[in-house]
Amino acid sequence: MEEIEDIIAAAEEDGGDVPDDEDVRGDTWTTEGETCVVKKTDRHVFLYRETVLPEKIQAFFSLADLLPGKKRKIVLWQEQRRFDAFIEKTLHDPPLTRLRWGKEFGSLLRKTYPEWYDFYKKSRDESDDTPLLFFSGRQGAGEYDVAFDRAPSRDTATSDEVPVLPGDVIDNERLREIFTCSSQGAMRRSLVTNRVVLIADHTRPACDDKWIGKTFHFTGMGLTGEQGLSFNQNKTLCESNEKGTRLFLFEVFEEGNYTYTGEVELALNPYLSRQTDKENTVRDVTVFPLILKGNAHPPFRKKAALETNEEITLKKAQKLPLDEREFPAKYSLTEGGRREVVTEVFDGDQIVAEYAKRKAAGTCQLCNKPAPFKNHDGEPYLEIHHIVSLAEGGQDTIENVVALCPNCHRKMHVLNLPADEVRLKNRVSLRD
Incomplete structure (x- = not known):
């Protein structure tokens, strides 16, 4: 059995030291009950044979009495193989708690996942789809079983074909398996495959994603606050044509069901739009105009799904103050969103509609008489x-x-009388 000094020397030998300019990440651990913790592998695991233990994980390793500057020996078991390792608490302010292991366990990880070792040797990027390590306690004090996750190989995950067709509906787990991406977020990038999955969730009113003709206007990343082109995956999407990043669009009309629209590409330069965020605060967002590959027409959708989306958009428009409603109405895109369903349906811009109603102030713009009745919300019906x-x-x-x-x-x-049309145009021209 090795002494702790020998274990430390082995861990620090041949690439074990972490460069000073490397970020230390402790946010890639999760717990599974009281008997197991899970580590999502990263560059530190493959290159430096170590990982930081965040405070929420330290109780699992019984580290309450480990003082700064001290080290504690532990044993890792992978199937029937034993590997010595140690946990240290550094003298940093605040101190870092790190799990470190020697060359043998590091070599096992690199041989098990050679594609990921090679990936991190060549790139300083991180990825959302790396393998997982499952730690569970053994009967002996300071001894832990480590199970390896057989994550998708980088080589097998890069096939040009995807086993899903436009119109297919899949769940979140199947989406993650197909595209080897994260299971969360509206823009899910996989560095392994150089793909980004775009999720337009029409059941949530935070973003106003919509079709206008053959162009899908997709709201960028960030649920609150101002957005910009340099923000995380917004930059990836902006540079997708230049860097050959493939984009796959899914739309959600029912919670938990992801409808595949198809592979898309950036059609025009992104632009800024005024929208409300999830806290109903008006902000600037980045919108990306996308078209289906081959300039294909958007797939057919059920009318009920479009009506659900329209109801959500209407609620958003009604929450906007009139002055904030006027800005996106005046600078909205130049035609109503169109989508083919069983019969063609036009996705009218609810912000424009709500603006027109508020400007009318309960009076018909043609006969100049008050609205004949009020709706269930007590508002004049026009x-x-x-x-x-x-x-x-x-x-x-x-x-x-x-x-x-x-x-x-x-x-x-x-009738559509020409005189009435002229009168309406005059009314519009006189609006403030």
């Missing part, structure tokens, strides 16, 4: 009318949208 219809190429902007009573709205669709 209907939105496009002066030039969307089907005829009209735009979903405040210059083309008015609020009418039901009678005048029907009149416009039945």
Whole structure:
């Protein structure tokens, strides 16, 4: 049995020391009950044969009495093989608690996952899909079993084909398996495959993702505060065409069900838009215009799914103050979002519609009479009318949208008298 001095020497030999400019990460541990902790491997595991133990994990290793500057020997078991290691608490302020092991266990990890060892030798990036190490206590004090996770190989994960077709609905775990990416977030990058999975979750009102013609306008990363192109995966998406990063779009219409839309690419330069975040604070967000590969048409969707999305967007628009509603309405995209379903449905811009209703102040913009009744929310009932219809190429902007009573709205669709159209255009031009 090795003495602790020999174990320390082995751990520090041949690449064991961590360079001063390396970030120390302790956020890649999780617990599974009281008998197991899980480490997501990273560059420190493969290159420096060590990992930092965060405070939440230290109780598992019984380290309450380990003082700064001291080291404690432990034993790691991988199947029937024994490996000596040690835990030290450094003299840093605050001190770091590190688990370190010798060349034999380090060599086993590198041989088990040669593709990941090679990845970290060549890159300073981290990845969301690295293998896991499962630590569980043995009967002997200071002894732990270590089970290896057989994560997808970097070589087998880079196939050009994906086993899912547009319109297929899968769950989150299957999505993670197919794309070897994280199971969380709206932009899930896999450094292993150079792919990014984009999730447009229409069940959550934090982002206003939508189709406009054949272009999908996808809101960037960051649920609160201002967004920018340099923020995490926003930069990855912005540089995707240049760096050959493949993008795969999923849409969520029912919680937990991910509908595959297809492989997409950045069609135009990103732009800024005013939206509310998850705390209903108005902010600037980065929007990425995407098109399906080959300029394909968006797949068919059930009308009920689109109506659910429209209800969420309407609630967001109603929460905006009028002055904040005017900005995105005036600078919104130039046509209503269109999506083919069993019959064609136009995804009207709810912000534009709500703006027109508020400007009408309960009065029909054609007959100039008060709304005939109030809805269940106690608001004057008026209907939105496009002066030039969307089907005829009209735009979903405040210059083309008015609020009418039901009678005048029907009149416009039945007769569409030129004099009435001129009158409505004049009313729009006189709006503040």
